Amino acid sequence: MFAPSGFNDFLGSFCRDGFRMVLRKAIAVQLLVTSGVITSSPMRKLAISIVLVAGMAAFSAETEFSQPLNFTQPLNKDQEILHALNRLTFGPRPGDVEAVRKMGLKKWIDLQLHPERIAENPELAERLQPLDSLHMSAAEIATNYPPPQVLLAMTRGLLPFPADPEARQRAQLQIQRLRAKQEAKGDDQAKANGQGKGGDPLQQVMRQQVLATTDPVERRKLVADRAPQQALAYDLNEAKLYRAIYSNRQLEEQMADFWFNHFNVYIDKGADRILTSTYERDAIRPHVFGKFRDLLGATAESPAMLFYLDNWQSVSPDRAPERRFAKQKGKQARGLNENYARELMELHTLGVDGGYTQKDIIEVARCFTGWTINQPNLGGAFIYNDRVHDKGEKIVLGVKIPAGGGRDDAEKVLDILARHPSTARFISMELAKKFVADDPPPALIDRMAKTFHDTDGDIRAVMAAMLDSKEFFSEGAFRAKVKTPLELIVSAVRAADAQVDFAIPLATQIAQLGEPLYRKIEPTGYSSANAEWVNSAALLTRMNFALALTANRVPGSKVDANRFENNPSAVARQVLFHDPTQQTLDSIEKALVQREPTPALVAGLVLGSPDFQRR
Template structure:
């Protein structure tokens, strides 16, 4: 049985946004889904005054890594300078503001699809924000690396993450240097150089998680060769000037062979760029990214035919995310009754959709963040490089269901400090019910 127009609109908004609101439903009804989608695919042309207003008080959001390091210094450093930092001057405050901004945008932004895609890429290119110097780098990573490219070309996003200080630090590539003893040096925290060697952490995750997928056809030999290509991709000074730097003294100058392609000796920084091009245009990458997108937008168990079509679009368009999203959002598989309500909301989606449905007001401060943690999604704090998974099994344990139910109870009783809904806007039973856990 085909979906009615009204069902289609609600289903579409459930996937392309952090939850339908009455106003958005009316808007889509008036414009039609294709026109609304085009509008969402050009977020910079959509005015977003409400979110700008809400974010104004978050003072760390616009700062660079080096500014944050200076204003929110690590504890020991602050103590050494004779400072006794207030609570809102500790590095933890930086992450807390990042988390707040994410919730505020999910709830209030008019550019919903962009925010959904940023959430997708933030997990795909996960960086654990509490690992060492990443405490001060993820703000810039989200703002400068992910955000501007979330609806752009995959290759550009891949290269930007590969050169971001946040990723270089998280997956240790900044330390990886030529195994050649004469050149064997690595950088230390203050930018000095010491004896080093190859570190294959980034090279492996780059292929397994960022591009080809674990069954994408690479070997342990390829991991080693890719690691050699990226030697010298480092950070100028992690705790002083956290910027991308290609340091030729750390680079392995020999020839390499990656996935059967020879990379000639002496390529310098171009070695890594060639690997990015090679991986971004590899058929396994088209398939892997398409599978993940179809899983996010359609079903946990992605329909194979749709994945294949999306992968074709990915390849033909040179990895253009807008083209791939258009293909997914117009697919019969997307509007099939089996897809409706088939996705369990992730905790951030549950919280945002509850507030959007109930017209709630939130400052997104600690009390509501604690609910997110209890449901299992402490934003920006996924330790493993997989990020938070996007499948039901991850989010539906008895304990997590209890956390969801207790969130509904606390929200509707207006017991979450900093968050309010209008009396009677929603009942605990409605928000805790099984129908509300899915989208």
């Protein structure tokens, strides 16, 4: 169950574990083959023969999802505009198609690649304004939205209570609550753990309805007083959705989503509860169109990533344990932790087949020893601790890193990785999978990778190369992608021109579709592949959401039913921005024969139709 809806989640975890942190661990999962890796024809033949063998077990015929995708056949002008809007934005809003046509597609794309030249939507600023944690430092967040460790330090007089009277009151309230909880210990433990599916859905809906009808400032106070950490997750979720729905800098928002997902962290892992807000703001967002090396470096030394992939605890196996630490823990287990080193190469840069070995992982981990955090639970910053750094010589991917390099060892590793040809290919591939097709054509990847290489990893240039290609505007790419849950929900809201004043119910829907925002446990992030999102449970949830949205049954979102026209095909065009398929139109018209058709219901049916599931 999606945690923003469960106020009790955080308190529950606390109750079980007392003041000890609840560490939930990151695992690398994705159910779909990344593939795109085996290119030799013998391997292909082998793959095909495996499929044939498997196919003999059943009578059913296997069908290619999309017969050899045609990446050379161009689109007509109208298709090009629709395609660009579907891919580079979170779905067209009424008026967008006309606006792009008027401006000219090329110019519009160029503007989207330079978001600083686009005037921002005042409706967005208005909605972001009350979300105050977005503007704080991590240390301020720790003080104003205190996690248990900070509360404990406050009660012991080790930390001052917040100066702001409201925040101080909140902290004191939390302390009382936690004491009461501690006394009433022994609750159902499973309930306390974050994996629980508990929580009465009806209660959740009622709570969301109450919150949706409350003034935004009051609403934040309500949430923050009950569960301060929850308010942080709420702020992040709301901000992400308001930006996706309202920002005029749509491609920048798509890129921010892409890069956060690429360099995923999990908000519910210990100190990442208070470190994720600044991570997205300071490490990801400034670099979404910048140099890859800068983005990589910003994530590598972000407290959120150092905590999430455990590097902050990794120390040279040769170093004697620090006396102070050893005394504290009463144990002296210290040494390398390979977690970050592995995911850095597998997921952030080279790709799993990018040509590194287990030995390289250990060498990279050695280089990163000493990259740690000063008091993560208090929102502390990155520090380099030379005492625990492995001082010896290392060899990473065949490159010698001489002994005594100190903090720069890791910088050298990042240089090597950011400029490695495997990285150029892997990043190009990931971008093309997200923006072009699940199996993008190799020629396009070659060109993007060359641009990456020639521009020293200039992300804007790589995107421009992709958007300038015939492959991007081809039959093979057109409507080739099934919308992810985030894309589906936001595009429906935009298409219906809904006014959203409380986005958490939308976030809950996205979570129920399998993509809880900021809550991907595994460092892989979410896949954008079609097979990941098409299944029975998800299809039903998509249909139910579409009907609920246009019937104004989603708290916090309001659709003006009067804006829809009076005949089904016109309504369909209003939300699809093109003609519906005959099958969808027939189904709706047939259904409406015996019933009282309302335009809003028709709009809901179209938003839940197969036509709306692709972008």
